[in-house]
Amino acid sequence: MQSRRSKAIVIACLPYLLALVFFYSLAIHMHMALGGWPERIGTEGFPPALLMHAGIQDAYMSGLLFFTVFVAPALLLICLLVPMLRRLAVYFALQGVGLLVFLGQMYLAPEGYVYWWWD
Numbered sequence: 001m002q003s004r005r006s007k008a009i010v011i012a013c014l015p016y017l018l019a020l021v022f023f024y025s026l027a028i029h030m031h032m033a034l035g036g037w038p039e040r041i042g043t044e045g046f047p048p049a050l051l052m053h054a055g056i057q058d059a060y061m062s063g064l065l066f067f068t069v070f071v072a073p074a075l076l077l078i079c080l081l082v083p084m085l086r087r088l089a090v091y092f093a094l095q096g097v098g099l100l101v102f103l104g105q106m107y108l109a110p111e112g113y114v115y116w117w118w119d
Helices: 002-034 048-081 083-106 111-118
Strands: none
Touching (some): 002 048, 002 083
């Protein structure tokens, strides 16, 4: 039983681990493709492969943020209100924790990239 719970916790943490992989892989790709960090906001002048990479990362992060901000709290509330589902609440709470950890980890990236990413 403990092994099953541990696996479920790992699976619940995977979305934000993947978000960190996307975030830092885009940083590496950007630095290599542009020879540094963008001098201005936007994607003007980016090579097609970098544009695709940025688009994939943007779509993934948008969907994950939507899930974390709107869907997970509703599911967490349902789990807390229905006694049979209470044991599942921790998995939805981990989405909020994952977001906070992601935000903390992203500030370890170079300042030029973080500035570009937020804008």
